[in-house]
Amino acid sequence: MHAVFKYNPSMHNVVQVGEGDYNSCRVSGPSRTYTSGNDHIQLSRGGKAFFICSLPGHCQQGMKIDVTA
Template sequence: MSQGRCSATFVTVMMLCLLVLHSQVADAAVYTVGGANGWTFNTESWPAGRRFRAGDTLVFNYSPSAHNVVAVNKPGYDNCSAPKGAKVYQTGNDNIKLVKGPNFFICSFQGHCQSGMRIAITV
């Protein structure tokens, strides 16, 4: 009889864990960077007023012959430079999940970051 109660408690705990995990995944949002204009110049202020969470997805839409997206660190963001080994996205329709903490992205094409093609998001 004791074993039955233990099994039922275990199953209940596992179901609650699955429910919590499912609700966290269901809450993830998808944001198109720059809105209808996409990833382009002067998008630096685009994150303002938005609330982001870990697991949310940023969609970067752009012409791959004209732009790219580079995940950088704070110095790379501040200096508009891609550090060695930085992840470069160049499909023109990149989906990037946000991680907890600071997330920095720039376009590494000459002069683009300096023209506001960069965003900083803290989750």
């Protein structure tokens, strides 16, 4: 199973973060950042994944999602 994110890469990104960083809208540790605008991300079956846009203010305005695979 995979997640697909389509967006304008000059205005947004997708960062896979842990649950704590998802809840606080920050990137504090090693995280994978996607910037293609058409990202296909493999998800682990039976787990949760957390994604945010790390551009200033975007996550705080709701640009975040958690996915259960």
